[in-house]
Amino acid sequence: MWEWWKKNRSLLIGLALVLTALLCYSLGLRTEERTGWIEGLSLRLGGPVLGTAASARYAVAGIWDAVIPGGSSLDLDAESRRLRAEMAGVEELQRENERLRRLLGFVEEHPRRSVAARVIAEDAASWFRTIEIDRGYEDGVVEGLPVVNAAGLLGRVVRSTAHSARILLITDASSAVAVLVQDERIRGVCRGQGGTLALDFALVQDPIQIGDGVITSGLGGVFPKGLVVGYVRSVHREQFGLFQTVELEPAVDFAHLEEVLVLFRETP
Amino acid sequence: MRVLIYLVLAGLALVLQTVLLPPFFPNGIKPDLMLLLVIWIGLREPPWQGGVLVYGLGWLYDSYAGIFPGLHGFVLLAVFLIICGMATRLNTESLPLVWCLVGGGTLLQGALTMFAIEFFADADQFWTVMLRCLPAQLLSNLLAAYLLYCAGLRFQKIVDRLPPGMMPRPLRRHES
Structure with missing residues (x-):
């Protein structure tokens, strides 16, 4: 046993350190919204x-x-x-x-x-x-x-x-904003995709058109209602899917x- | 003294990555100089001192990258320990090998970041962003490593003239 420990000591201690770092990261996620x-x-x-x-x-x-x-x-x-x-x-x-x-x-x-x-x-x-x-x-x-x-x-x-x-930009993958398609008043959640945005939870029968404006809905209490988020760039409807895939062009030039x-x- | 040099280099890397490089990389993908620094430390420092330093640098990196405290501490520490373990078996002075280390380090960093965020944090679509960015990130890191390697050769003479206390520890093959 002692021989085995001596042989693998560096590897095991390294692994323990990495796991400890992972644990610290996991615990730190609880304070994600505060400045440490x-x-x-x-x-x-x-x-x-x-x-x-x-x-x-x-x-x-x-x-x-x-x-x-x-x-x-x-x-x-x-x-x-x-x-x-x-x-x-x-x-x-x-x-x-x-x-x-x-x-x-x-x-x-x-x-x-x-x-x-x-x-x-x-x-x-x-x-x-x-x-x-x-x-x-x-x-x-x-x-x-x-x-x-x-x-x-x-x-x-x-x-x-x-x-x-x-500032966490709305284009970040961990960002989510409650939104409305402005003309049809269809609700959804806008998620960041890096450079673009995706509108989630828009039902397949919702009449969303390319070019429609998308604004904040005010739900959730973080963003006030009526701020322009982006415009519909593409819409894909699967025959048997529950939701449609909607891609948005951000209104802001983030570059x-x-x-x-x-x-x-x-x-x- | 060496720790101070590493901290200054880390500060410089952060200023470059956050302020000076972004205008030249409009898609947001810029060379990860902090990763290159960690690989360099992995080739030069023993695991314990280097590990503590790299974990600290990871937390510093987290202050300017993303919103997940401790993420880069974990990722960079893992990359550092693996590089450290490999440094004993490789000729770390050849350029192709430096490229392999940077390429492998970038892919490992990407994989660990994806794992840590997908399994522990609330960012469902992060992996799509990551996979889209990774090839360009790999190329930019390799290019930066090549340029730094060439610059390093040019400045070798200047570094040689520094007092012994300020010299970075030479590449070593420490015992595993």
């Missing part, structure tokens, strides 16, 4: 670094777009480059102004207390869909609040520290998120 102290600490420490890196990235991207349009004008003279760089700053301000104006329009349409935030980071892994914003619980941003932009619903806050928060709006809960 490790996450809080690393987000708090990493937030300013990511914010600075994001500012640098946006600045460089703005100048790059203006100085080298399409990447094919490398032979521009120095004066032209300088003027283009100056114009890039102005254009970047104009674009930001335009985006903020659209957000303001959204706020006027949906009279609800909100706070604007800037996207500073995306998810580190390729298979999850989260973003980090530069507002935290000191600005009133706490777990569970819905996040939108002028185009529609983005997701909800899942982690919050003093000056930053993480180019810069400013977002966190909606606060309505106080009675």
Whole structure:
């Protein structure tokens, strides 16, 4: 027995460590909706670094777009480059102004207390869909609040520290939103598919058409009713199935998120 | 000192993966530099110290990836221990072998992530997203490993000039 233990000791201890890590992960799932102290600490420490890196990235991207349009004008003279760089700053301000104006329009349409935030980071892994914003619980941003932009619903806050928060996007596979097909008032659950969305639990006889708008139903209490989620891209009805397969195109362009709006809960 | 270097590299990897690389990878699939770092640690560090370090790095990774605390701690620790066990039997300095380790590590990471999420968490369709992403993830990791390997060769001379205390531990064949 002792010989066997000595021979397989490394393997067994390694296996025990991995199983312990799996157990810790399993226990951690119970606090999925809260910000743990490790996450809080690393987000708090990493937030300013990511914010600075994001500012640098946006600045460089703005100048790059203006100085080298399409990447094919490398032979521009120095004066032209300088003027283009100056114009890039102005254009970047104009674009930001335009985006903020659209957000303001959204706020006027949906009279609800909100706070604007800037996207500073995306998810580190390729298979999850989260973003980090530069507002935290000191600005009133706490777990569970819905996040939108002028185009529609983005997701909800899942982690919050003093000056930053993480948002679970509706395109993430672990995200589910109670929705309505706008014209036919058909209820369903919208689930993330990575880049697209799927409408679950739509009965096969429901008359869903390509192009139909899908909005939040307000059920579940997380998202307010009436936020645009997406549009029907394709519908497949099996002859003997109970439900139809509906794919949605998100209303929001998730590849180019810069400013977002966190909606606060309505106080009675 | 080596731990500090690994932590700085992990921080750099996270900044690259969350802020600087995404604009160049519009579909959201970018090289997993943290995985490459863990494989590198697996080739250089003994199981106990390296295991603790990698588990900590996994928790750090979880702060910026997904919503499942402890997921990457488990996945990266498992990848690290397997790499550690194999490092004794392989010539870890050849490029094809580095590619094999990165390819195998990526597939193992994908399989373990899928297992941990499908069996323990509430994300029914996660496996479809994962399977769609995995080939592109594999390619981007292999490309990143190749570029880092080439860059590593170029910077070898600079690293050689560092004081001995700051030198990363040389590749070893530790006893199993």
